[in-house]
Amino acid sequence: MREKIEKLLNDYKNGKIDVDEFINELKWFPFEDIKFARVDHHRMFKHNFPEVILCQWKTPEQVKGIAKRILERSDFLLATRANTEHFKAVKKIAKDAKYNELARTITVVRGEIKKDDKKGKILIITAGTADLPVAEEARVTAEILGNEVELLYDVGVAGLHRLFSNLDKLKDASVIIVIAGMEGALPSVIGGLVDVPVIAVPTSIGYGANFNGLAPLLTMLNSCAPGIVVVNVDNGFGAAFAATLMNRK
Structure with a gap:
């Protein structure tokens, strides 16, 4: 993975690709391997939002571990199909996390939610x-x-x-x-x-x-x-x- 990124960077520096091509290639890597999951930190490039955690079928400790990695690089977190045990685990690493019992979602919002690129x-x-x-x-x-x-x-x-x-x-x-x-x-x-x-x-x-x-x-x-x-x-x-x-x- 490191070699691929270095080659891409050299291609950009040497004028073989322009900035749009450089960013487009970056969309496909990297991810962080934490043994039980591979957290896709470049989901932000694709969707302007970090990877969303599906909590169902995951243990509270697994959800906490993934959430910790996401929040180290992002001001936002969304986890779906979460129960109260998932929420308690996330709360240990994010005191500002909020739980919607009806929606079964966990959210963290530490920055401004931008609406400028939306319409309607x-x-x-x-x-x-x-x-x-x-x-x-x-x-x-x-x-x-x-x-x-x-x-x-x-x-x-x-x-x-x-x-x-x-x-x-x-x-x-x-x-x-x-x-x-x-x-x-x-x-x-x-x-x-x-x-x-x-x-x-x-x-x-x-x-x-x-x-x-x-x-x-x-x-x-x-x-x-x-x-x-x-x-x-x-x-x-x-x-x-x-x-x-x-x-x-």
């Missing part, structure tokens, strides 16, 4: 109140990534008049995240009303035939409304990250 607004919509944990994960993610975010909760197809009374919010958004369980019909309805990208998020909320989110996932994948893309079940983080990329200038 991300609107997060849920069909029901039971979808709020996924929506909160999306909100926390979108906000720490520098987006202006607006929320519209509990406007599912079982009472569609609740949605129609908020059409002004739909018209004001540049990207819309729609979160729904049960049969998952809401993204199709919204997709037929707007001219901006719609990111559909199926949730594992519903009765037995919901199959833990498989039913709304298939409904969303089979939507006839144009402009809809679908992420995995309960993936509020993935939806918010994709929305951020769409929302950039």
